[in-house]
Amino acid sequence: MRKTMTIAAAAAVAATAVTGLNPPPAAAAAETEVLSVDFADRTGDFRGGATGTLYGFGDEGAPTQALVNGAHITNTSQKAPYGTQHPSGDAVKVEDGFFAKHGEDMYIYVQDYYPEWPYNGGRLPGDDRTYDLADGTYTEAPNGVWDYLEVVEFVAEAVATDSDRPQDYVFIPFNEPDGGNWYPDWANQKDRFLADWQASYDKIQEVWARHGLGHARIGGPGDTRWQPERSADILAFAKEHDSLPDVFIWHELGIDNLANYRRNFADYRALEAELGIDPIPVNITEYGMLRDMGVPGQLVQWLAMFEDTKVDAQTAYWNYAGNLSDNTARPNGANAGWWMFKWYGDLAGSETVRVTPPSPDTVDTLQGIGAVDEANRRATVLFGGTDADVSLDLSGLDASLFGDRVDVEVREAALTGAEGLAGTPRVVAAHDGVAVDDGALELQVATYDRYAAYQVVITPDQTRDIEAGAEGQAWTAVSEAEDLALTDATVYTHDPKGSGGWQFLASGGQDVGSFNKPTSKADWNIEVPGDGTYRLQVIGGAPGVPGRHALFVDGEAAGTIQYAADLGLNSTSKWQYRGSAEVLVELAEGGHELSIRSSEDGANLLPNADITLDKVSLTAVSGGEPTAYPASTFRLTDGATLDWARNAPLRGGAALDGDARADLYATAIETGYHDLVVDWASDGNSSVELSVNGVPTATLDAARKGTWRSTARVHLVEGINEIELRSPDGALVSSLTTVRARESDDAAVTVEAEEAVLHGAASATTLADATGTNASGSTFVGWIGGGADNYLEIPRDGFAAPGDYDVTVHYANAELSGDHDYNPQVVDRLLQVREGGEEVGHAYFRYTYSWDSFSQRSIAVTLSTTDQTLRLGNTEAWAPNIDKVVIAPRLLEEPTTVGLRK
Numbered sequence: 010m011r012k013t014m015t016i017a018a019a020a021a022v023a024a025t026a027v028t029g030l031n032p033p034p035a036a037a038a039a040e041t042e043v044l045s046v047d048f049a050d051r052t053g054d055f056r057g058g059a060t061g062t063l064y065g066f067g068d069e070g071a072p073t074q075a076l077v078n079g080a081h082i083t084n085t086s087q088k089a090p091y092g093t094q095h096p097s098g099d100a101v102k103v104e105d106g107f108f109a110k111h112g113e114d115m116y117i118y119v120q121d122y123y124p125e126w127p128y129n130g131g132r133l134p135g136d137d138r139t140y141d142l143a144d145g146t147y148t149e150a151p152n153g154v155w156d157y158l159e160v161v162e163f164v165a166e167a168v169a170t171d172s173d174r175p176q177d178y179v180f181i182p183f184n185e186p187d188g189g190n191w192y193p194d195w196a197n198q199k200d201r202f203l204a205d206w207q208a209s210y211d212k213i214q215e216v217w218a219r220h221g222l223g224h225a226r227i228g229g230p231g232d233t234r235w236q237p238e239r240s241a242d243i244l245a246f247a248k249e250h251d252s253l254p255d256v257f258i259w260h261e262l263g264i265d266n267l268a269n270y271r272r273n274f275a276d277y278r279a280l281e282a283e284l285g286i287d288p289i290p291v292n293i294t295e296y297g298m299l300r301d302m303g304v305p306g307q308l309v310q311w312l313a314m315f316e317d318t319k320v321d322a323q324t325a326y327w328n329y330a331g332n333l334s335d336n337t338a339r340p341n342g343a344n345a346g347w348w349m350f351k352w353y354g355d356l357a358g359s360e361t362v363r364v365t366p367p368s369p370d371t372v373d374t375l376q377g378i379g380a381v382d383e384a385n386r387r388a389t390v391l392f393g394g395t396d397a398d399v400s401l402d403l404s405g406l407d408a409s410l411f412g413d414r415v416d417v418e419v420r421e422a423a424l425t426g427a428e429g430l431a432g433t434p435r436v437v438a439a440h441d442g443v444a445v446d447d448g449a450l451e452l453q454v455a456t457y458d459r460y461a462a463y464q465v466v467i468t469p470d471q472t473r474d475i476e477a478g479a480e481g482q483a484w485t486a487v488s489e490a491e492d493l494a495l496t497d498a499t500v501y502t503h504d505p506k507g508s509g510g511w512q513f514l515a516s517g518g519q520d521v522g523s524f525n526k527p528t529s530k531a532d533w534n535i536e537v538p539g540d541g542t543y544r545l546q547v548i549g550g551a552p553g554v555p556g557r558h559a560l561f562v563d564g565e566a567a568g569t570i571q572y573a574a575d576l577g578l579n580s581t582s583k584w585q586y587r588g589s590a591e592v593l594v595e596l597a598e599g600g601h602e603l604s605i606r607s608s609e610d611g612a613n614l615l616p617n618a619d620i621t622l623d624k625v626s627l628t629a630v631s632g633g634e635p636t637a638y639p640a641s642t643f644r645l646t647d648g649a650t651l652d653w654a655r656n657a658p659l660r661g662g663a664a665l666d667g668d669a670r671a672d673l674y675a676t677a678i679e680t681g682y683h684d685l686v687v688d689w690a691s692d693g694n695s696s697v698e699l700s701v702n703g704v705p706t707a708t709l710d711a712a713r714k715g716t717w718r719s720t721a722r723v724h725l726v727e728g729i730n731e732i733e734l735r736s737p738d739g740a741l742v743s744s745l746t747t748v749r750a751r752e753s754d755d756a757a758v759t760v761e762a763e764e765a766v767l768h769g770a771a772s773a774t775t776l777a778d779a780t781g782t783n784a785s786g787s788t789f790v791g792w793i794g795g796g797a798d799n800y801l802e803i804p805r806d807g808f809a810a811p812g813d814y815d816v817t818v819h820y821a822n823a824e825l826s827g828d829h830d831y832n833p834q835v836v837d838r839l840l841q842v843r844e845g846g847e848e849v850g851h852a853y854f855r856y857t858y859s860w861d862s863f864s865q866r867s868i869a870v871t872l873s874t875t876d877q878t879l880r881l882g883n884t885e886a887w888a889p890n891i892d893k894v895v896i897a898p899r900l901l902e903e904p905t906t907v908g909l910r911k
Contacts, residue, residue: 042367042397046379046390049405050363055380057357058083058321059312060350063295067097067331068837068853069106073341075702075731078110079674080347081354084321086116086294090167091145094121096826096836098330101171108174116179122160126830133191161209165216179226179256182209188233195239203246210252228256235259235273244284260295262325264510267310267372274318293322298510299581302335303346305422305462306393312353313376329835331855335427340855340866342430342728348422352391352464356380385651386410386469393462401452406445414442414470423461424516426587428575429548433636433676435482442470458517468641469653471661473743481637484538484629490521490622494532499523513585516624525619529607533625536600541631543596548624550587553577555781555862556617561604567594571783572620574862578833584621616781633748640743643671652741658690658716659743665736673732675747677725680817682753685723688743690716697740700733704869709904721904722750724815724897726867757897758807762790769799782861784892791890794883803879813899816842817867820889823860838889842868845877854889863892
């Protein structure tokens with residue numbers, strides 16, 4: 010007999026104590042679709058390469074290391090050294106961050122030496138130049154060598170000599186050669202391409218041999234799509250001439266590719282067999298359209314296909330470098346797409362299992378990935394892509410792994426826009442100690458939206474109680490903007506297949522626009538469970554400029570909703586590239602009307618108030634907004650495992666010892682102090698060491714055997730914080746919970762940039778209110794850097810003690826360099842922090858879309874003196890404009906430990 014459970018996901022539990030969420034979008038279908046997962050039918054080791062990215066890296070730290078590590082990026086394609094195609098993204102310059110934890114293969118687009126798109130004006134180079142192989146410069150004079158062959162040589166030479174890991178590079182000599190890049194006419198250009206392939210292949214191998222590096226890995230041909238005729242000719246030639254690619258590459262970019270890819274892949278493998286070629290690893294180095302990026306319910310469909318065929322794949326580069334192809338938010342934040350990447354990466358070390366969707370090889374349908382981690386007795390299902398409720402038909406749950414009772418956790422990642430800050434996905438349903446009949450279980454999951462995705466984690470029954478809405482998460486309510494009471498605003502419906510996929514999608518398929526009259530407003534009637542502080546988040550698009558709305562509560566003015574600028578350079582991003590704005594509001598228990606308005610007085614528009622609205626949420630924060638990260642969701646490495654012994658003091662906890670490590674990725678919606686509360690057990694005198702964002706931060710101690718709850722008050726930065734747990738002497742960690750400690754924020758020192766000591770050209774500017782700027786006091790300091798004399802100096806008032814600090818800089822950077830057909834050519838600006846004359850930290854600061862719009866980026870520093878001032882500048886290039894700087898000790902007071910039980 011099959012055990013059936015109903016999992017009420019976020020959309021379906023309106024007005025309950027579990028989540029307090031609103032009903033699903035009106036368009037949601039009532040039928041149920043079945044996704045079958047057979048955990049006994051193993052399909053191979055988890056590959057984990059489908060979250061690769063094209064130009065996902067800008068400069069060092071853009072995106073931040075926490076975002077890169079959390080997303081588990083294993084492969085990326087970047088610009089060649091000396092490349093001029095984009096201002097940032099040089100492979101050698103970003104390799105340290107890429108290879109720091111999960112990076113495996115760094116791909117080089119050799120043709121990105123050229124600034125033009127298509128390359129070299131779309132013309133195949135001849136012999137018109139003489140290149141300097143030392144630095145890639147040239148003179149306009151022929152020298153008897155094909156110009157591109159010289160480019161290939163100095164790019165390979167640069168990697169061989171400048172990279173610390175040249176053996177982990179893959180060279181791509183030709184990118185989209187069939188699509189306007191030199192060889193589109195196969196009938197007349199085939200012989201030329203094959204000769205050029207051979208020459209490029211041989212030249213790269215020659216460079217590798219010169220440096221004793223063995224065999225250089227080369228990928229190709231890199232066509233815009235699966236090209237059977239071209240591929241057959243290339244493989245046959247390469248086999249005969251000993252120049253087979255080490256990775257076979259093509260692109261899958263359109264909407265219909267969700268239906269066609271598996272057939273294309275099967276055709277490719279059949280072609281190899283026909284030619285007598287052993288299977289070659291495949292990388293689909295560009296996949297997906299604008300509509301797929303940042304959308305978990307879309308991304309999971311792509312990931313499922315690529316994982317099923319065990320290939321690597323990289324999200325396409327449609328906008329700018331340094332944000333994982335629109336799968337991050339703000340400089341250090343996650344959007345919902347990032348969480349889909351993270352969940353996928355969490356499957357490392359597992360075996361995948363057979364998943365049967367209702368409609369395989371079909372565009373925009375329910376798809377999923379299933380996996381079993383035997384070492385940790387953990388099963389996972391990731392799924393999404395449908396408006397219908399989902400019945401998970403689970404079988405093959407081996408009793409020797411899971412026993413006869415299991416715990417089930419269901420989490421939801423719902424669309425928050427390309428720049429909208431997504432919190433840690435909520436547990437929308439959970440079941441504790443559910444009986445499993447003959448390895449089978451059926452779960453009914455109500456879905457919020459076809460653009461959402463879900464993670465189901467199944468483990469043996471644990472010591473901790475598994476339940477949604479417990480102390481591990483705060484009360485939250487959500488509503489689609491189109492479901493609010495609207496005045497002088499328009500609901501727009503977005504067809505996900507419209508514009509050929511060249512659009513960013515809206516939650517629920519609709520958003521609210523034309524919010525451009527003084528009487529425009531959106532009213533939300535909501536009942537809150539108690540007196541206290543609540544955070545209102547609005548997902549919306551402020552196209553290219555910062556803007557403002559007024560917030561009214563029960564008809565009374567209650568503050569300003571301040572939006573940062575979002576990407577708005579062209580029709581594919583303007584109004585659609587949605588971010589988020591957050592504001593705190595005090596509410597009494599009971600019903601309230603929250604009103605978002607374009608005007609404070611009903612007569613005059615607020616600056617840049619014409620902002621699209623997609624979704625709103627309200628979260629209780631008075632209790633510290635606790636967010637639990639149980640061991641069942643930890644990433645376990647270097648010998649760390651989940652302990653399921655019946656006599657374990659915390660059954661299901663992460664066993665750490667020696668070098669073993671557990672990683673988790675915690676969200677801070679706002680920068681400030683949080684209590685990190687760790688439940689753990691020890692067999693004797695022991696400790697748990699916490700590193701936050703790569704910096705050792707706190708040690709939790711116990712002097713004897715026992716079960717403990719330890720608390721460390723730590724400064725977390727806006728967005729994703731990577732927390733690593735270790736225990737040299739051995740410990741069992743059950744969970745880590747973050748609890749906001751806003752009352753401690755006054756331990757940080759805030760310095761308005763204009764109140765610092767300004768040197769050289771550095772000077773203050775006050776922006777007009779009409780700009781809608783989010784700069785504090787509307788004033789910032791610019792002309793910082795560009796030389797050692799232009800800097801901002803901060804005396805050591807209020808932070809004189811030596812020690813570890815976070816320096817959070819609120820900044821603007823809208824610098825562009827060069828032109829491109831569709832990519833904003835953004836420049837990441839470097840800011841150096843010095844204590845006196847010694848550099849103590851630096852970071853690259855990414856694009857903020859407008860010089861009037863300010864984001865924040867934190868730099869971890871260790872100060873060693875009591876009186877040397879902080880100096881912020883850039884000795885060579887311009888630094889970002891600075892609004893204010895916040896200096897915060899990383900750890901407040903000594904951590905505390907109390908016994909949980911005898």
